[in-house]
Amino acid sequence: MGRLTGGDPSLLRRINSAVVLQALRDSRDGPGAEAPTLTDLVRLTGLSRPTVEGVVEGLIAAGLVLAAEPGEGGTRRQGRPARRFRFRAEAGHLLGVEIGSHRVAALLSDLRGGMLGSTVRAVPESASADERLEQVRAVVPELLRAAGVTRGSLRAVGVGSPGIVEADGTVRLCTALPGWTGLPLAQRLRRSFRCPVLVENDANAAAVAEHWKGAGVGCDDLAVVLAGLSPGAGSLIGGRLHRGYGGAAGEIGALHLLGREATPEETLSTPGQPLHPLDDAAVARVFERARGGDARAREAVERFVRRLVHDVAALVLALDPELVVVGGWAAGMDSVLVPLREELARYCLRPPRVELSVLGDAAVATGALRLALDHVEEQLFAVEGRVTARR
Amino acid sequence: MGRLTGGDPSLLRRINSAVVLQALRDSRDGPGAEAPTLTDLVRLTGLSRPTVEGVVEGLIAAGLVLAAEPGEGGTRRQGRPARRFRFRAEAGHLLGVEIGSHRVAALLSDLRGGMLGSTVRAVPESASADERLEQVRAVVPELLRAAGVTRGSLRAVGVGSPGIVEADGTVRLCTALPGWTGLPLAQRLRRSFRCPVLVENDANAAAVAEHWKGAGVGCDDLAVVLAGLSPGAGSLIGGRLHRGYGGAAGEIGALHLLGREATPEETLSTPGQPLHPLDDAAVARVFERARGGDARAREAVERFVRRLVHDVAALVLALDPELVVVGGWAAGMDSVLVPLREELARYCLRPPRVELSVLGDAAVATGALRLALDHVEEQLFAVEGRVTARR
Known part of the structure; x- marks a missing residue:
């Protein structure tokens, strides 16, 4: 760790600025609660009044903080009421994008992660990489327009996509989307945005999402399984x-290649003809028939x-x-939960809790959004690369 | 993170003390190199001369630093030669203990991790928990006596053992050693030592060891597989x-319970009669017969x-x-390396490097020793629980 002696005034300024901004962000300033005054911030941060004053002026100049009008219910001493300050969550915006085999989906939020809109668009499985990227470019202005947000206000874009994704956002390997292997995805999308674009594997994004606001809130050691024909985990x-x-x-779907057992496409087939690996609708039908009592469908689901x-x-x-957390096909997966719990309890030396995804379809885009927010928070709130806290 | 304002003099003192001690430990003071002077320490640490002086006096009083006699080759100015200081690696000692199904082994080191001695003792597989612990208690005085180290000088004892080990050093589950499941191993051993006793799963200890001074030096993302009849990984x-x-x-050995494939005890059997799960010698014979060209042994090894x-x-x-890193039975395992590499390259989406263990038999005790050293270094060199560096 860095020595504390010596003193680096610009580092101290950054720390103090981050501390004040965080205190402002975490202050609820909605109806019934008042935005903090300078005196409140001095108490909340433990910094001196002149330090807080200087920092707040800087944050106002940067557009991140607003000096709010004293509310009607504000405490009035004899003189002027104290100025109150609030975090401008609307000072920047973030996108979370899912690029899947059947669809493109996007979420828009402000700097607090508050959701401002969402959009989904069907894409044919067979779409080329260019066609798929075209759909991403098409949904974004739609979403921004509906929320009244300008493109210039975007601070970061997170993207969740199937496949193994390199640190630079290139897809190293992806069998699910045509033309995806080798695609410099982050680089291609950066042409459409003036802000950082972060690409993450879809199951990884889903894990981040369930931890943020899904089945994994409060649980720091979790695995999210996107249980498709080729299951992936984050x-x-x-x-x-x-x-x-x-x-x-987490690319556990490749394990079946090693066994002499059938592939998932075969295990789930009732007439003996393998299902198409991307045909989630056919899979949902098998699950539905099994629930309806069809013996062959039941056997297929058991396999x-x-x-x-x-x-x-x-x-x-x-x-x-x-x-x-089990996610993926929300349609049939609830029937998987009980046998999965029972079998894991039998075979795992320390069986984990097993829960269904709370976020379902929205998990990948939500996680992509959280990753974009992490990136921006690191810049706003972190010192030397460490995020100081998460809401 | 903690705020840097406010100032905590005792925290600063601890940080400065850790920084100076680390600089001393990392200074080579053997033949040909000289122990650092106060001036050297001021340069190495960036601290002020009065601060370094104060800290060094404190470390001398604590027995961790020695004011060395000025060497013959020391720079003599006109007056008295400058005092030189060295880290007293002999101020404390550490034990690394392996408790296995067939043997108990122990290593002794000083505070720099320099090895001072080792000992091994055969234990029958069928030994009870009490008998096995008795062997541990018996090898320790032997090892200490041979190295001329007193029991009171021990600062920490690390122990590597099969099974799932709880954070408090209790064995939650272990099928390899009789009477081991449920044993409060750390607590039992603490009666024999006046210092902290840290218990770790054997494969985990082996992973730490290969990273420290084995096949995994310089590689921070590694798995060590102890490839026995029931393979475990760290x-x-x-x-x-x-x-x-x-x-x-890492308890991957349980995976075969799920498949319909035979257990390892059966796969490696040539006459059809399962091998005893702990019989490493029988396993080595099968590997040897396979190398000698015996067709049935070859098939068994292939399985x-x-x-x-x-x-x-x-x-x-x-x-x-x-x-x-593949460890475990050093005897036959080299013949496993090539097929393991080939098959992983075929089935893994990003195949890892595969290497044989460098430490072999010594891996578990070496890792246990490193964990004991980590514990002591955290006390000596860390501030707020973070180890500042590792040699």
């Missing part, structure tokens, strides 16, 4: 995303669950998470 | 041991390698380490 360890050395952690239990057990034995 | 992520939420990470590849692939897909 893991948080100690609250941090575990990407693996080459960004390939599929055995396969899934094996893959998830492998992940759990390797990582020992506190919680496994 | 992983480092970003240079830190990954224990999992309940200490059960075993398939099983091992599957378990290791599951771990690799979940974690995506940079490096996999």
